[in-house]
Amino acid sequence: MSDSPETHEACCHASATPYPCPICGNAGRKVSALTLDHHLPQPLRAEFRDEGTFCLSPECEIVYCNPAGRQVRRGETVLPVTIKDAGDDVHVCYCFDFKRSDLRRELEQKGRTEIPNQIRKGVKDGRCDCERKNPQGACCLGNVAAAIKDIQKGVKR
Numbered sequence: 001m002s003d004s005p006e007t008h009e010a011c012c013h014a015s016a017t018p019y020p021c022p023i024c025g026n027a028g029r030k031v032s033a034l035t036l037d038h039h040l041p042q043p044l045r046a047e048f049r050d051e052g053t054f055c056l057s058p059e060c061e062i063v064y065c066n067p068a069g070r071q072v073r074r075g076e077t078v079l080p081v082t083i084k085d086a087g088d089d090v091h092v093c094y095c096f097d098f099k100r101s102d103l104r105r106e107l108e109q110k111g112r113t114e115i116p117n118q119i120r121k122g123v124k125d126g127r128c129d130c131e132r133k134n135p136q137g138a139c140c141l142g143n144v145a146a147a148i149k150d151i152q153k154g155v156k157r
Contacts, residue, residue, distance in 0.1 A: 017053045019067050024060040028053035031064065031137035039077045039135045040064070048072070054136050058083045063135065081135045082143045092147045093140045094133035096122050103144070104151050116144050 017030040033050035040048055048070050055062040063081055064072040074081070080090045088101040098115050106113035119141060122128055130139050 019053050019065070021053070021055040021057065021060055021062050022065055022069070022071065023062045024055065024057045026055060026057045026060070028055045028065070029136060029138060030054075032131055034132045035135065035137035036064065038132045039079065040072060041076075041078055044072055044076060056083070056136075060084075077135060079135070082140070082147070083136075086150075092144045093119050094135070095119075095128040095130060095140070098144070100147055100151070103147055107148070107151055113148060116141060116148070119144065 017028050020027055031052045031054050036045060036048055036050065036052050048064070048066060049068065051066045051068070052064045053066060054064060061074045062071055063074055063077055063084055074084045079094075080087065082090055082092055088099065088104060090100050092098055092100050092103060093115070096119055098119070103113050103115055106115065123139070128139075131137050134140050136143075
């Protein structure tokens, strides 16, 4: 169930940014204006302009930042963000509407989940919209795999 680079390439292009998070100092992922348009409520969106970085640290409260010093914190986005919120009602795949609870339910009921394969099929069929729908502006499959591992650690067998 590994995520090949081809799977991600078919979906979207993610690029690192040299602008580090001002809180945790970690490098982030550059996001487009399309991503920001979808995930920032007004007036935050108006203040943010079109240059943004997604902070990849799950522990950090910053979701987006930019070189102009603007910051968007956990809880200020339109939807909760997968790596910033461990709740079951949080999306792990925004394009195909899968939540952490969907993964948990399948793992508890069947001992496995077909959700990653369903996502891959959707990507292959050209039905994803990661740049707009995912707050990270990139493919969710890495987050899905991480969520499955986290859930499996907590599932009693």
